[in-house]
Amino acid sequence: MEAYENESKKGFWNAEEDSVLTNYVKKHGTGKWNRIPKVTGLKRSGKSCRLRWMNYLTPDVKRGDFSEEEEDLVVRLHSLLGNRWSLIAGRIPGRTDNQVKNFWNTHLSKKLGVDKKKKRKACVTAKYIPRVEAGERDCKSASSSKGKLVHESWSDDLMELGSMHEGIMRDDFGCTFSFPNTVFDLCTSPYCTQSFHHSFFAL
DNA sequence: AACCAGCCCAACCGCATGTAA
DNA sequence: CTTACATGCGGTTGGGCTGGT
Numbered sequence: 497m498e499a500y501e502n503e504s505k506k507g508f509w510n511a512e513e514d515s516v517l518t519n520y521v522k523k524h525g526t527g528k529w530n531r532i533p534k535v536t537g538l539k540r541s542g543k544s545c546r547l548r549w550m551n552y553l554t555p556d557v558k559r560g561d562f563s564e565e566e567e568d569l570v571v572r573l574h575s576l577l578g579n580r581w582s583l584i585a586g587r588i589p590g591r592t593d594n595q596v597k598n599f600w601n602t603h604l605s606k607k608l609g610v611d612k613k614k615k616r617k618a619c620v621t622a623k624y625i626p627r628v629e630a631g632e633r634d635c636k637s638a639s640s641s642k643g644k645l646v647h648e649s650w651s652d653d654l655m656e657l658g659s660m661h662e663g664i665m666r667d668d669f670g671c672t673f674s675f676p677n678t679v680f681d682l683c684t685s686p687y688c689t690q691s692f693h694h695s696f697f698a699l
Numbered sequence: 700a701a702c703c704a705g706c707c708c709a710a711c712c713g714c715a716t717g718t719a720a
Numbered sequence: 721c722t723t724a725c726a727t728g729c730g731g732t733t734g735g736g737c738t739g740g741t
Contacts, residue, residue, distance in 0.1 A: 508709070508735085530726065546727075547710065582729060597730075598708050 505539040509548055517545055518553055551594045558590030562599055
């Protein structure tokens, strides 16, 4: 395997490589990414193959600019989840975590005047949301498997969020939210994230 | 036309997490 | 329980494009 890693090519993918990868996935499905270079002779790491498929070759991936609805959704979900790009992307059909992340970093953070220095903290806090979604009440006791302290930014807000298991929220703009959500029923309205965040945690 | 600065976004890197042996 | 490996995620990088001078 290391031999494949060592000789793996980097940089932009060409049409031929895309075609090889697409054919492989059509035949074998996703997963076992590290097998791809061995089976197909593609000079790319498994990681690179996965990323290329997820971000570009997946048939339902949407290209082009974000619509106003999508933009609003990103803003709202980011205010709730922080930099959990994969979670945010999972709720915007056809958009990948990389697209959402790029869109946020290049357009929205500028537009909304987000201080990049504060980015990291929001991200750390949001790490707990999946556990809460999974119904894990005593999230404070959940530490990383390697014994590192990963929840230094744990907030009471999140504890409260955990206690709202299966609650349904409504903000000042009539937007509804459910927890733990399989569907965020986020009716779009222009940039009401601050109010949303305020009313969400005030309840 | 040539140069440059800034922007965009695809891809890479490092780390965390999951899981099979 | 431990270890090794695979996968997923978020942050960052850098090549190409575009607009300004």
